[in-house]
Amino acid sequence: MIIDAGELALLLLAGVGAGLVGATAGLASLVSYPALLAAGMPPVVANMTNTVAMLGTTAGAAAGARPELTGQWRRLLPLCLITTAGGACGGLVLLLTPADAFTVVVPWLIGGASLVLMAGPRLRRLAEGTEGSEGTEGSERHGIGPGTGAAAFLVGVYGGYFGAAAGVLxxxxxxxxxxxxxxRTNAAKNIATGTANLVAAVVFSFTGRVLWPAALAVCLGSVVGSWLGSVLVRYLPATPLRIAIALGGLALAVALAREAFAG
Structure with a gap:
């Protein structure tokens, strides 16, 4: 498949938008994946190409969020190891199963995660209240407990398989x-989902199905966009941003559900 100069320019701009949205909201693929489909790629090729391209989002977000990442690496390392393992499993699942096998589950995952995100602070206060009544400090609050580890692994699997809204999850x-x-949580999210994406991208790179000119165009744009997004999120009010991200995730869940059930 041949991508002309005009399409590459549009994909570069889509990459900037994807990086900006991804670093602030975890919805990078909401911009980049449809752009790759619009360039004429089959869905699985677009998905693999997008996975490789989104490495730029991780790089730009890490560069832009260095102050927020300070002091987090001790708990980020085990989290990233878990999501990396999940991403490897998700990439293998994509290669070994029919392309539409996961499409019915994906909207429910994104929709549920969006609702959890909207209620996140209240759920955290409830959890802290339970811990306080028991007179203990929960390991989940300061590190990676068993529940968080298991959930992070599943998010990694999803990120390696499809990836859209993995950041929301x-x-x-x-x-x-x-x-x-x-x-700070958003910065940690970008790194954790990025490591899951990395191992899947490596797997896809050897399949011969990645359209490299398109991947590079989106990747370069996403580096710029994600760096800007990581700086921007530092100054945005937390509650409206969290609600906006959740509403964006719900909109994506509805769109993917319509597509899945229409097919």
Whole structure:
């Protein structure tokens, strides 16, 4: 398949938008995946190409969020190891199963995560109240407990398989179990989902189905967009941003559900 200069320019702009949305809301693929489909790629090829391209989002977000990542690496390392393992499993699932096998489940996952994200602070307060009544400090609040680890692995599997709104899933999880600012949690989310995406991208790179000119165009744009997004989220009010992300996730869930059941 040949991508002309005009399409590459549009994909570069789509990458900037994807990086901006991804770093702030975890919905990068809401922009980049449809752009790749509009360029004429089959869905599975677009999905694999998008997975490789989104490595730029992780790189740009990490560069832009260095202040928010300071002091988080001790708990981020085990989280990233878990999501990396999940991403590897998700990538293998995509290669070994029919392309539409997961489409019915995906909208429910995204919709549920969006609702959890919207209620995250309240759920966290309830959890802290339970812990206080028992006189203990929950491991989930300060690190990676068994429940968080299992959920993060499943998010990694999803990210390696399809990836759209994997950031919403991870942000919903971390917002519920970690007590810190949304900007710091969002920075951690970008790294955790990025490692899951990395291992899947490596797997897809050897399949011969990645359209490299398109992947590079989106990747370069996403580096710029995600860096800007990571800086921007530092100054945005947390509650309206969290609600906007949740509403965006619900909209994506509805769109994917309509597509899945229409097919």
């Amino acid at each position: 991870m942000l919903a999880l971390l917002t519920t179990v970690w007590t810190q600012s949304l900007a």
